[in-house]
Amino acid sequence: MRTWRWVSVLAVLVLVLAACGQQPAATPDEESEAPAGSDEPAPSESAGAGGEPVAGGTLVFGGARLADSLDPVQTSDGESFRILQQIYEPLVDLKAGTVDELEGVLAESWEGEPDSTEYVFHLREGVMFHDGTPFDAEAVKFNFDRWQNLPEELQANAYYYDAVLDGFGADNLIESVEATDELTVTITLREPNPTFLYGIALTAFSMASPAVLEAMNADDPTAGTFGTDVSLGGTGPFVLESYTPEEEATFVRNDDYWGDPALLDRLIIRPISDPAARLQALQGGSIQGYDLVSPTDYEAVTDGGFQLLERLSFNTLYLGINPLARENAEAAGKDFYADTESPLQELAVRQAVAHAIDRDALIEAFYGGRGTPADTFMPDTSGWAEPVAGGVEVLEFDQDTARELLAEAGYGPENPPTVHFWYPTEVTRPYMPDPRGLHEAVTQMLEDVGFVVEPGSDIWDDPGYLGDAQAGLYDLHFLGWTGDFDDPSNWYGVHFGYSQGEPATQFGCDVDGLEEAIDDASAELDSTTRGEKWAEVAGIIHGEACFMTMVHGDTALAFTEEVQGYEPNPTGSESFAKVWLSGE
C-alpha cells in the first residue's frame, strides 16, 4: 500500500505543478521584479490590436544563437548583430527597409562624397553611453584608433573591419581620424572609396564607450571578459540587463535614449538553434516571435493564427560552373575525376547547364514560394539590380535549347556529357534551405536534358566543401552569398576579382578583359558610370556562363498576433525599438 501512496503523491505533485500558474498571464506583474534601470513604473496599459503604439510589456524572441562577442568589431554574423544592434549604434546606418539609403544615427550629418578622401561627421549632441559617459568626437576617435590597432589575435574575428578598410595597422585605408572639436570628427582616407560610408554603417562599426572598453580589457586576447559580462558600452535604445550565454539576453528600455525611447519595457532574446524547436516554442507560448522560419513551416505558422512577416532577400544562391575543376583537382592530388577532360570547357555545355534549370520550380518546392529567380548576382532589393541587369542576357529555362546546345557541342544520347555536381551537408543557409533537396532537384533537371550527373557532397565547414569549392575543384557546386553592403564590388568583385593576375580559382573564369573591367568598375566613382561598368563586368561573367545565379531566397519571421511594429530589413539589420504589444 505504501508504494501506491508514494506513486499517488508523485502523481498529485505533477498534476499540481501542471495546474499551478497554468495561466501566468492572468497575473502578469505580480511576481516580476521591476526591470533594473527603470525608476518609474512601467506603463503597461495596453490598447486594442492595431491601435496606436503603446509602451510597456515584455517580448520574448527566439533567435538561432546569441552573440559571439559583445564587442561589435569582433562580430560578423546576423545573430550577433541582432543582439548588438539593440545596444550599440554606428555613426550612420541604412534607412529601415532599404539597402542603399544612408541616414545619420550618432552622426547627425556628414560631408563627403563617394570620390572624397575626407569625411567630416557632425555628431549628435547630448548622447550618453549606457555607462553614463558622454559620446563625443574623442570617443569616435578612440574607437577608430582601437580598431586600426587591434591586437593580432583579435584581428581574425574582425572580418568586417578588415574587409571594409583593407586590413589593419598604419597602412590600411584610414589615414587619420581627428576630433576637430567636441562634436566634429574628420576621417581622412588614403584614397577615395565609394563604399566607405556603407561599410561603416555595419553593426561591426558601432561605437562603444571607451571607458567600458578599457574597464573590460577588451584588447587583451586572454581576458575574454567582453564575451561574458554585461556590457554598458552602447548608446542604443536598449540597455543589456543580463546576458547568459546559451540561455537568454535580457534588455531593458534605455530611458535616457537620445531619440524616441523604445516601446517595450523589456526584450528577451532566447537562442533556439533548431527552426522546428523555435516553431514549437511559439506554439507552446514560451516565445512571441522568432526569426528564420523554415519554408516548410510557413503554412503551420499562418494556420496557427500567427503572423508571418516576409523579409525580402539580400542573398543569392548560385551554381558554380568551373571548366578548370579537373585540372585543379589533379594538381591538388584529388582523384575526384576519372576523366580529366571536362565537357564544361565548352561554352555551349555551360550554357546548356543554365538553360536546363527551372528556377521557378525550385522556388516553389524549396522556398515556400517566397523568393525570386536570380537573373543577376544582385538581389532585387539592391539599388544596383537594375543597372547591372542591363548588361546581362538571362539564360532562361528552356530544355530544347539546352539539348540543342549539347548537340552543338557534339554530345547526344549515345555520348552524354558527364558532370560532377557537389553540395554541402550539415548546413542550411537563408539562400539554401535544403542543399540536398535542391541538389536532387537540379540533378534531375540536368539529367532531363541529357547530362549524366555524378553526385558529390562534403561537410560544409570542413575544408572539404568550402575549401575545395573555393580552390576550384568542383565541376558544378552550390554556394551563395549574403551581401555585406549594397555595391556590386561586394558581389561580383569579391567572387571574380583577380589576385596577382590570376582569376578566382572558384570559377576558373578567365576571360580577356575581365580583370581590367573589374578594376575599372571598382575604381569608378560616378554612380551612373559605375552601374554601367559593373553591368559590363556582369555581362562578361554571365556571358561566359562562369556561374549561374539561381535564387534570391526570402526569409520570414513569425510573431503572435499582439506583436506590432516589427520592420524586417533585407540586410537583417533590425531594431526592436519600435516594436510594441497590442494587448490580449
Add this chain to the structure above:
Amino acid sequence: MGKFIVRRLLLLIPILVGLSLLIFLFIRLLPGDPASAILGERATPESIAQVRAALGLDRPLHEQYLEYLGGLTRLDLGRSFLTNRDVVGDFLQRFPATFELTAAAMIFALGLGIPLGMFTAKRRGSWIDQAGTVISLVGISIPIFFLGLMLKFLFAINWQILPDSGRIDLVHYSFERITNMMTVDALLAGSPGGFVDALRHLVLPGVALGTIPLAIIMRITRASVVDVLNEDYVRTANAKGLPGRIVDNRHVLRNAMLPVVTVIGLQTGLLLGGAILTETIFGWGGVGKWIYDAVVASDYQVIQSGVLLLALIFVLVNLVVDVSYAFLNPRIRYS
C-alpha cells in the same frame, strides 16, 4: 577509508591524462575545421590560415597537445574558439542547470522506480508484475528524443498545461542567478511563484530524461529484492513475527540496495553528461546543449575540455557510490 579515497583520487591523474589525449586526437579526426566554421562563405585561404594561426591550429599536433596539457596542470582549460570565453567559467555556469535537471530526473526515477520495483517483486508472477516488466522494457527501449518530442507536443503545444522549453517564464519572473539552479534561485529571491514555475519547467524534461533510469532502477530493484526475499534471514525475520514494514525496510530493502546504488551512480553520471538530446529538445541551457553546440561549431577547445570535465564528474560520482557501499553494507572494507 581515507587512504582508499586518496588512492582513487590519485588514480584520477593518469585516467584524465589518458582521456585528454584520446579526446584531443578524436576531435581532430572528426570532419570539420574551426576556422572554416567561423568564417563560412567568407573564408579565403588567407583568412583561414590567419584564423588557424590565431587559434594555434597551425602548429604540430604534439605541440598543441603539450600546451593543452600544460594548461591543465595550471587548471587552465583554455578558451572557446568561437566566443573566446573561458571554458571552465562557461562549464561552471551551465553545470548547475544540468545538475538541477539530473536531480529532477533522478527524483522521478527513484521515487517511482524503487517502490515499483519492490512492489512488483513482492507480487512476483502476478499480472501487475508482468505489466511492470513490459512497461519497464518499453521505458528502456523508447528513444529519448521521441519521448521528449511527444511529451512536448502533448503537454506543451496541444494541451498547453506545461511549458514547452526553457527554465523559467522569462516574462513574469526575473531574479538574480546566484546558483543558476532556478528552483534554488527563486527561493533565494523569495519568489514562491518563480519556484513553482521553475518546477513546472522541470517536469517534461525531467520525465523525458528520467524514464530510462526509472525503468532500469525498477528492474534492478525488483531482481535484487526477489533475491533477498529468498534469504534465510528474511524468513527468520518474518517467522519471529516482525511487522512487515520493519522487515521490508531493515532487512529487505537495505540488503537489496547495493546493486541499485551502483546503478543509481552510473545513471546519475550518465545523465550529468548525457542530457544532450533532452537539453536540446527542451532548450535547457545546460552542459549537454553547450557541448552539442560546440560539436556543431567545431569548437575544439570547448569539446575537449567540456568532455574532460564531464568525465571527471562521472569518475567522482562513481567514487561517491563506492564509498556509499560501506555505509550500506558494513561488511565491505576498503583498504
